[in-house]
Amino acid sequence: MAIDLDWKAAYREIKLLNWITLLILSAAGAVVLDAASTLGIILGGLVIMANFGLLQHTIRRAFSGEGTMTGTKASVIVKYYLRLLALGIVLLFLISRGWINPVGLAVGLSTVFISIVGFGIKRACKIYTREAT
Amino acid sequence: MSKKGVVGVLTAMLVLGTASSAMAAEAAAAGLWTFFGIAIACGFGIGVAAFGTGLGMGHAINGALQGTARNPEAGGKIMTTMIIGLALIESLCIYALLICFILVFKIPDLAPMLDAIVQSF
Numbered sequence: 001m002a003i004d005l006d007w008k009a010a011y012r013e014i015k016l017l018n019w020i021t022l023l024i025l026s027a028a029g030a031v032v033l034d035a036a037s038t039l040g041i042i043l044g045g046l047v048i049m050a051n052f053g054l055l056q057h058t059i060r061r062a063f064s065g066e067g068t069m070t071g072t073k074a075s076v077i078v079k080y081y082l083r084l085l086a087l088g089i090v091l092l093f094l095i096s097r098g099w100i101n102p103v104g105l106a107v108g109l110s111t112v113f114i115s116i117v118g119f120g121i122k123r124a125c126k127i128y129t130r131e132a133t
Numbered sequence: 134m135s136k137k138g139v140v141g142v143l144t145a146m147l148v149l150g151t152a153s154s155a156m157a158a159e160a161a162a163a164g165l166w167t168f169f170g171i172a173i174a175c176g177f178g179i180g181v182a183a184f185g186t187g188l189g190m191g192h193a194i195n196g197a198l199q200g201t202a203r204n205p206e207a208g209g210k211i212m213t214t215m216i217i218g219l220a221l222i223e224s225l226c227i228y229a230l231l232i233c234f235i236l237v238f239k240i241p242d243l244a245p246m247l248d249a250i251v252q253s254f
Binding site for chain 1: 208209210212213215216217219220221223224227228230231232234235238
């Protein structure tokens with residue numbers, strides 16, 4: 001059972017799935033929920049997508065394909081904590097202002113989670129279909 | 134501590150907690166308990182979430198590094214899977230952080246709560 005996981009292709013696919021998921025969630029929110037919830041979904045989705053992009057960027061820049069470190073250890077740690085700090089500040093700002101519904105924000109923050117699960121299911125289906133034929 | 138001891142302590146805490154909440158029927162005391170409850174929930178919530186996330190990420194990175202060390206050619210693929218795994222694990226802590234922020238903004242003003250604490254003694 002060979003899994004061909006080239007990061008560039010996988011990331012491109014996950015990014016596309018992220019946008020599709022965000023679009024579906026925000027459209028569903030706009031139809032079913034109120035404006036504050038929809039805004040929460042959109043902002044949450046954008047925040048978590050940026051966070052995911054930065055996470056993969058930091059790790060990919062820090063390590064080569066063979067697993068050796070290409071950057072300095074300190075820069076990786078500093079970038080990691082800066083990203084978390086920025087995420088915390090953004091979430092604090094969004095919640096403290098009261099413009100958005102926190103439940104909508106939580107749904108929006110699930111965008112990457114949902115798309116990665118979708119990506120996994122898609123890959124698994126592909127593998128099983130290949131094995132079956 | 135033995136099982137009986139733990140059950141005893143928990144029962145005592147439950148009884149004391151119930152008695153205390155009965156006393157806290159008064160407005161100020163109720164506010165006080167709300168304040169305590171939210172503050173403790175925030176602290177423990179993010180603590181437990183960070184603990185779990187740390188363990189999960191540690192296991193993931195440990196496995197990825199061991200795999201890469203044993204089979205360096207597979208490093209790229211292992212790294213891909215690790216990044217995806219890390220994003221999934223990290224999202225759990227982000228949810229906890231969000232819940233904590235929501236709870237923090239539900240905490241009543243500190244000054245009236247401190248007055249209630251002083252009056253309760």
